[in-house]
Amino acid sequence: MRAPYGLNILDNCLTCPVREEHLFCNLSVHAGQRLNEIKSTAVYPKGAMLFIEGQQPRGVFLLCTGKAKLSTSSREGKTIITKLSEGGDVLGLNAVISNRPYEVTAEMMEPGQANFIPRDSLLQFLKEHGEVALRVAEQLSRNYYTAYEEIRTLGLATSPSEKFAKLLLSWTTKTTQTDGSSQVKLTLTHEEIAEIIGTTRETVSRLFSEFKKKQLLALKGSTLVIRNRLALEKIVQS
Amino acid sequence: MRAPYGLNILDNCLTCPVREEHLFCNLSVHAGQRLNEIKSTAVYPKGAMLFIEGQQPRGVFLLCTGKAKLSTSSREGKTIITKLSEGGDVLGLNAVISNRPYEVTAEMMEPGQANFIPRDSLLQFLKEHGEVALRVAEQLSRNYYTAYEEIRTLGLATSPSEKFAKLLLSWTTKTTQTDGSSQVKLTLTHEEIAEIIGTTRETVSRLFSEFKKKQLLALKGSTLVIRNRLALEKIVQS
DNA sequence: TTGCGCGTGTGATCACCATCACCGACACAT
DNA sequence: ATGTGTCGGTGATGGTGATCACACGCGCAA
Numbered sequence: 001m002r003a004p005y006g007l008n009i010l011d012n013c014l015t016c017p018v019r020e021e022h023l024f025c026n027l028s029v030h031a032g033q034r035l036n037e038i039k040s041t042a043v044y045p046k047g048a049m050l051f052i053e054g055q056q057p058r059g060v061f062l063l064c065t066g067k068a069k070l071s072t073s074s075r076e077g078k079t080i081i082t083k084l085s086e087g088g089d090v091l092g093l094n095a096v097i098s099n100r101p102y103e104v105t106a107e108m109m110e111p112g113q114a115n116f117i118p119r120d121s122l123l124q125f126l127k128e129h130g131e132v133a134l135r136v137a138e139q140l141s142r143n144y145y146t147a148y149e150e151i152r153t154l155g156l157a158t159s160p161s162e163k164f165a166k167l168l169l170s171w172t173t174k175t176t177q178t179d180g181s182s183q184v185k186l187t188l189t190h191e192e193i194a195e196i197i198g199t200t201r202e203t204v205s206r207l208f209s210e211f212k213k214k215q216l217l218a219l220k221g222s223t224l225v226i227r228n229r230l231a232l233e234k235i236v237q238s
Numbered sequence: 239m240r241a242p243y244g245l246n247i248l249d250n251c252l253t254c255p256v257r258e259e260h261l262f263c264n265l266s267v268h269a270g271q272r273l274n275e276i277k278s279t280a281v282y283p284k285g286a287m288l289f290i291e292g293q294q295p296r297g298v299f300l301l302c303t304g305k306a307k308l309s310t311s312s313r314e315g316k317t318i319i320t321k322l323s324e325g326g327d328v329l330g331l332n333a334v335i336s337n338r339p340y341e342v343t344a345e346m347m348e349p350g351q352a353n354f355i356p357r358d359s360l361l362q363f364l365k366e367h368g369e370v371a372l373r374v375a376e377q378l379s380r381n382y383y384t385a386y387e388e389i390r391t392l393g394l395a396t397s398p399s400e401k402f403a404k405l406l407l408s409w410t411t412k413t414t415q416t417d418g419s420s421q422v423k424l425t426l427t428h429e430e431i432a433e434i435i436g437t438t439r440e441t442v443s444r445l446f447s448e449f450k451k452k453q454l455l456a457l458k459g460s461t462l463v464i465r466n467r468l469a470l471e472k473i474v475q476s
Numbered sequence: 477t478t479g480c481g482c483g484t485g486t487g488a489t490c491a492c493c494a495t496c497a498c499c500g501a502c503a504c505a506t
Numbered sequence: 507a508t509g510t511g512t513c514g515g516t517g518a519t520g521g522t523g524a525t526c527a528c529a530c531g532c533g534c535a536a
Contacts (some may be wrong), residue, residue, distance in 0.1 A: 059382075068492095074394040078394050082386075094383065098376055126372060130368025134368075137335050141331075147382060152310055158316075189483065193481080201483090205485055429512095438495080441493065441495080444493095447516085477524090482533090483531100484531085489524105491523100492521105494519105495519085497517085502518105503511090
């Protein structure tokens with residue numbers, strides 16, 4: 001089965017490769033089948049908007065493949081990116097549950113597939129399957145936790161260098177080698193990094209220069225190499 | 239029935255004056271009775287800590303009377319207040335549901351009464367009463383929304399004056415007179431206001447001076463009078 | 477080739493606000 | 507009356523990061 005943008009389509013949640021790990025992905029057979037009935041699937045190109053901040057919630061998106069960024073903007077055009085999402089994440093859940101406008105904009109950064117569940121169908125589904133409602137509550141409280149991480153970063157970590165170091169570390173917690181170095185493929189522009197840590201493009205550029213000079217990191221093509229993890233951790237809690 | 243600190247004790251959720259409005263306060267008779275069985279109640283003085291950031295979640299607190307502030311701090315001692323809670327609010331819900339440490343510290347600002355529900359009892363209760371689990375999910379998503387408001391304020395509203403104006407407006411949305419003026423009792427210190435908007439005590443003091451000079455507000459004793467709401471709104475979105 | 481858009485590097489400048497310092501007002505206890 | 511603690515006002519100063527400006531390299535299309 002082929003699709004636009006050169007992707008393979010996953011047409012069944014029951015055989016989805018990420019199904020073990022995430023919300024809606026490891027349900028009872030009965031609930032899983034019901035879920036399959038009420039969802040539809042689509043493939044989105046880079047730059048596609050799944051939903052936009054302020055829109056009434058139409059439903060939730062289960063991101064299967066690809067990457068998306070969640071962001072919120074002020075009227076004057078300043079933007080902050082609050083989360084980068086990958087396969088398995090559920091987008092739009094809060095807006096749907098509370099029936100308030102989407103609090104963020106979800107834009108595809110890499111093409112990918114997402115399942116869509118309309119709001120009414122989901123709420124009905126949750127009423128029928130009370131055990132899933134509790135899992136939804138758990139997911140929401142996890143979202144809340146990450147939101148609080150964001151609040152702490154924005155409100156307590158003062159300097160851009162501290163936030164930058166924090167971000168670098170968050171990228172490499174999973175991929176650390178035994179010698180303390182680690183590598184990450186760098187897919188974000190400086191502008192996007194600036195929107196994550198709440199500063200300007202120029203400052204990010206200078207931070208890269210500064211950290212390179214201090215031997216904290218290096219760049220091999222588009223691959224970021226962390227050279228001195230301990231020094232970064234010291235900056236974070238300084 | 240009398241209690242310490244000159245407060246009347248409410249000994250039954252079924253007759254609580256705020257019961258109509260909030261989570262856990264308008265349940266079916268059966269659920270309500272069950273809730274009464276698993277809760278305990280206590281009265282707290284000013285300054286009492288209901289729970290502290292980082293502690294394992296013991297349970298949730300239903301604040302009946304009094305006021306509490308929720309805050310989070312960095313190792314270096316910088317603190318931000320993320321929410322002011324009043325009667326009817328549920329504190330600690332996220333930590334209990336997700337079984338992670340409390341993400342904030344809850345401290346009583348005015349003496350008051352709170353009901354306590356141990357974690358295990360609550361989870362058991364939610365399993366027995368699936369309809370309440372969905373209401374918990376709704377509450378969590380509301381919490382999430384207010385967290386996002388905070389993120390926007392911290393990340394997008396740049397200058398202290400903008401955040402200050404925003405805070406003033408948030409205090410007076412409920413109490414606006416027809417002539418555009420409004421009054422609020424001011425119970426916070428400058429220090430606390432500074433911790434809400436993420437600045438210093440001195441800056442808050444200067445902001446008060448500046449806004450008074452610009453006829454945006456006035457102080458009658460400890461009562462804050464908003465004199466020019468439109469100008470404040472202009473500052474916010476400037 | 478030329479032009480264009482985009483991402484990046486970097487210098488110069490300047491407003492803003494955190495910080496330090498100090499003072500006065502007030503409440504409260506002894 | 508005298509201390510003590512908390513709170514609020516305000517001046518001086520310095521660092522920092524946003525802003526503006528410009529140049530470079532690259533991919534891509536006409």
